[in-house]
Amino acid sequence: MGGKLLPDLSLEDISGITIKDHENSVVLRKGEKVWSVENRFSYPADFSKISEIVKKLRDAKIGRTFKAEDKILSRLTLHGPGKQEKPEDQRGAEIILEDKEKKVLADIIIGKAREASAGAGGQYVMLAGNADVCLTDKNFRFLDKEPAQWLDKELMNVKPDDIEKVVCIDPETKEAIYSLRRPEKGKSPEFSDLPEGKKIKKSKVDDVFRMLSSFQIENVADPAKKAEETGLDKALCFEYHLFDGTVYKAYPGNALADDNDKFYFKVDVSYVAPEIKEEIKPEAEGDKEKEADDGAKAKKAEEEKAKQAELLVESKKLNEKISPWTYVISKWKRDNFIADTKKLLEEKEAEAQKPEAAPTLKTEETPKPEAETPATETPAAEAETPKPEAEFREAKPVPETEEAETETQEE
Structure with a gap:
């Protein structure tokens, strides 16, 4: 890998950047406080993108160079965007860097990207006034040329x-x-x-x-x-x-x-x-404490x-x-x-209703037998203690409907 493409390039020296191809162009201008997109109503520009493109140009290293013959320029799309006599697919993009006096610091034509099959990437470029084509290690394939793409969004x-x-x-x-x-x-x-x-x-x-x-x-x-x-x-x-x-x-x-x-x-x-x-x-409580409290509030x-x-x-x-x-x-x-x-x-989701509790069947409690008393002689007719009345009560016949309900409840 050879030397740098623009070794002396400094962002501080640049006050204007123009990027264009055969269809679009963007003009970026450095103001007193911020950079702006001059051809988009001078709206503030995205400074991070400006810094990135300048750094890429400054750090670009030259891999190899060869003579800029016309057929090579056509094949690598290295003709300037303003060359109307050349087909659009033979014209590249152009980056012009200027100082505050609008003096051109650098003028670069960006051509085709190097095909992956030919090596490890890079881009073909050519400096204005130079008879050589340079293959750099940097890629400018996605260089934005429309004003809206450079706005601080x-x-x-x-x-x-x-x-x-x-x-x-x-x-x-x-x-x-x-x-x-x-x-x-x-x-x-x-x-x-x-x-x-x-x-x-x-x-x-x-x-x-x-x-x-x-x-x-x-x-x-x-x-x-x-x-x-x-x-x-x-x-x-x-x-x-x-x-x-x-x-x-x-x-x-x-x-x-x-x-x-x-x-x-x-x-x-x-x-x-x-x-x-x-x-x-x-x-x-107390004058000193109140004074300190008032002082804290005032502060x-x-x-x-x-x-x-x-x-x-x-x-x-x-x-x-x-x-x-x-x-x-x-x-x-x-x-x-x-x-x-x-x-x-x-x-709102309807509240889930709780299921109704099954009815509880009331049962008659069987009276507990009275406590045994000491055996005493009783007449034969009274020898047996009568059972509670409930135990001897005959069940009344239940209608069919009631009987069905009773069976259901018992189940």
């Missing part, structure tokens, strides 16, 4: 357990369609005004509280689009109230005119300081105020970043913004 990442309450609001009446709330942190959400005979469908309610977790966008819409075009003028509002006082308001809009699997979306962030619940403690109140001020600044900063944009989200994500309460509830 993670919009929000709110942990479900941090959300205290979710309220769905009707756009016309401005009234709550439903409200779900955790009685306290760590507890399961509860439905306000739960209809009789219904219970919460846990899986669906969990989906509602997970909506803002690792929330990814697909694209950004043209800022010039009017709310009437996107359906955001009459969109449902989903309020997510966090325990710390931060409030996210999400507005899912209509489907795109040319793609029913994509939907418009907006979101804003605000902060409402939660009420501080004072701890109830037994009154301190805690100051810390709480400082924390709230910090959260207010953070929410304003985040709102300035994300609220001006109209986003494009996937259909499955849009479908998880549930407004129909029927989807969040299910029927």
Whole structure:
């Protein structure tokens, strides 16, 4: 393996990157604070992808080189994407790196990947102004050339357990369609005004509280689009109230005119300081103990105020970043913004009825024989003690129906 393709390349020196093929192109530009996708309304770019492509170019090692003859360039798709006279399947992708003065630092044509049968992989590339084709050890097969693929797509990442309450609001009446709330942190959400005979469908309610977790966008819409075009003028509002006082308001809009699997979306962030619940403690005894207790309360109140001020600044900063944009989200994500309460509830299971106990048959107790008394002479007629009357009572004839019932009970 030979030397590096671009040994002196440094990300700090790069202020502009253009990636293009015969169909698409993306222009990435370094701003004062962040990189942006210049030809996608200058929306913030995914810096990790920028860092990765620059590192790959810097670390790429040259395996071998050979002369760049026209037939070789055609076979390895190493003609520039702008060469209209060449067939599309003979033109490669191009990466242009610029400094802050827009001076070209490197211009690379990316050709075919090396066939697996010919060796251990790699990619054919050629530096602009160089007469040699290079085989590098790096692979650029999945190089993205569309603007949407370079956007910073993670919009929000709110942990479900941090959300205290979710309220769905009707756009016309401005009234709550439903409200779900955790009685306290760590507890399961509860439905306000739960209809009789219904219970919460846990899986669906969990989906509602997970909506803002690792929330990814697909694209950004043209800022010039009017709310009437996107359906955001009459969109449902989903309020997510966090325990710390931060409030996210999400507005899912209509489907795109040319793609029913994509939907418009907006979101804003605000902060409402939660009420501080004072701890109830037994009154301190003595002046010194009371003074120490008051001092601890004052310190805690100051810390709480400082924390709230910090959260207010953070929410304003985040709102300035994300609220001006109209986003494009996937259909499955849009479908998880549930407004129909029927989807969040299910029927309570009927309680299993206990089987009735079998009737207990009452039996007459046979009186116990009286205790034996010392034998005394009695007249012959009185020699036998008469048996209890019950034992001598003749059974009355039982009607057929009663007899059947009696047999059943005995069984």
